[in-house]
Amino acid sequence: MTAHPGRYPSTRLRRTRQHAWLRSMVAETALAPADLVWPLFVHEHEASHPVASMPGVERLSVDGIVKAAADAAALGIPAIALFPVVEAGHKSDDARHALDPDNLVCRAVRAVKKETGDALGIICDVALDPYTTHGHDGLLREGCILNDETVAVLVKQAAALAEAGCHVVAPSDMMDGRVGAIRAALDAAGRQDVCILSYAAKYASAFYGPFRDAVGSHAALATAASLGVADKKTYQMDPANTAEALREVALDLAEGADMVMVKPAGTALDVIWRVKEAFGVPTLAYQVSGEYAMIQAAAANGWLDGPKAALESLLVMKRAGADCILTYFAPEIARALR
Ligand code: PBG
Numbered sequence: 001m002t003a004h005p006g007r008y009p010s011t012r013l014r015r016t017r018q019h020a021w022l023r024s025m026v027a028e029t030a031l032a033p034a035d036l037v038w039p040l041f042v043h044e045h046e047a048s049h050p051v052a053s054m055p056g057v058e059r060l061s062v063d064g065i066v067k068a069a070a071d072a073a074a075l076g077i078p079a080i081a082l083f084p085v086v087e088a089g090h091k092s093d094d095a096r097h098a099l100d101p102d103n104l105v106c107r108a109v110r111a112v113k114k115e116t117g118d119a120l121g122i123i124c125d126v127a128l129d130p131y132t133t134h135g136h137d138g139l140l141r142e143g144c145i146l147n148d149e150t151v152a153v154l155v156k157q158a159a160a161l162a163e164a165g166c167h168v169v170a171p172s173d174m175m176d177g178r179v180g181a182i183r184a185a186l187d188a189a190g191r192q193d194v195c196i197l198s199y200a201a202k203y204a205s206a207f208y209g210p211f212r213d214a215v216g217s218h219a220a221l222a223t224a225a226s227l228g229v230a231d232k233k234t235y236q237m238d239p240a241n242t243a244e245a246l247r248e249v250a251l252d253l254a255e256g257a258d259m260v261m262v263k264p265a266g267t268a269l270d271v272i273w274r275v276k277e278a279f280g281v282p283t284l285a286y287q288v289s290g291e292y293a294m295i296q297a298a299a300a301n302g303w304l305d306g307p308k309a310a311l312e313s314l315l316v317m318k319r320a321g322a323d324c325i326l327t328y329f330a331p332e333i334a335r336a337l338r
Contacts, residue, residue: 029319031311033076033337037123037284038330040068041214042108043085053210054289055296057328059085062108068331069112069120075334079121081170081326082108085215086130094139095131098157106164113165123197124166126158126182127173134227135212135220137173138235143228145235151178155185162186162194170261172199174235180255197284198257201245201271204236207264207290214289245271246278253281262322264288266313269320276321285322287313292328307336 016026041059043049048058060068065082072080084105090097097103109122127137128150134140138150150173158169169186171178179198186194212218224230237244245268249260262272265285276283295313299306310329317325327333 029315031315031318031333031337033334034078035318035322035324036077036314036330036334037079037081037121037324037326038068038072038077039081039083039326039328040065041083041085042104044087044104051210051214053213053293054328055293055300056332057214057292059214062104062111065108066111066115069116069122071331072334073116073120075331075338077120077330077334078324079123079168080112081123081125082112082166083125083211083215084108084130088216091131091133091220093133095128095153095157098128098131098153099160101160101163103160106160109161109164109166118167121168122166123168123170124161126154126161126169126171126178128153128157129173129217129220130215133220134224134229135217136224136229137232138175140224140227140229145229147175148177150175151181154178155181158182159185159189159191162189162191166194168195168197168259170197170199172202172261172263174199174202174232174237176251177255179252179257183256195258196256197259197261198252199263199286200249200252200257200260201262201268201275202236203239203264203268204231204233205239205264205267205288205290207267207288210289210293239267242271242274246274249275249279249281253279258282259284261286261326264291265317265322265325266291269316272317272320272322276323282323283321284324284326285317285320287317287325287327287329289328295329307332311336 016022042065043059046061048060051057129137138145161169259282261284262268263286265287272285295309298304
């Protein structure tokens, strides 16, 4: 696209900013409920528990999730993403509870599916962190996160989730080779229709803090520190890198990913842009817990207008090239957009 050759004073860019109707005529980007995915936390208790570091977000019972799913569908939100809060008794070094077809998230998937069928997308994380005693996304031995051994477990976890009825499995673990292995296993099980949304460019980020509070992996990760692996930097990406993000995306696509994710979104708008430009594939962005918490905290202090800041933060992610955004603001924004 070449620059418009206009010159002041015959050209005045303020002319098209005068009225709301005129601004909306020339708007290049729009945000709609269909651009949003709602991440939800499910726990074993009947009562809902607020997440202290994420004001407005609650851990819900399976029934609560079913109700939230119905709300999402009514609001025009295309899909929910489910994250389980796993009881300490179900955590182990080998994450075996992730494979249990009757675990919490599988039960939640079945309950939602029964209610909304194929009218609402159900996305499930594939990663071991909710199920490991040390809170890592992979198996840990002698201070190392094991890649290929972890992939073998992730494949079974993805199969269990697909069997429960989820539409999209979303490996968020950042092990090498897991997309291809999951695709092959799903296909062999006759699950060619289950989509893979790969967290292709997932950065080792401080902005996941509130999420780890929500699912209780913070405390687990603290025990990991004593085992010599306090952070996820040997598998999640260095925020210094973008070329590497493009390589991650290329590999995941070659292995059969249907959609790719960039995460966190707000600190990686350049990455979203480059991924979309380079590959032109469905590109999702995750406005993560810390991004949500920052806006909510400032709003609670009266330091900024929360709903406006939320809307703007999401609009610019679309402008950067995101086709869809996972955000804890999803229901509130969908309501505001109606
Ligand atoms: C775990 C997972 C994380 C998030 C989604 N899946 C946390 C992590 O990698 O430690 C973070 C989401 C958020 O912060 O909102 N595989």
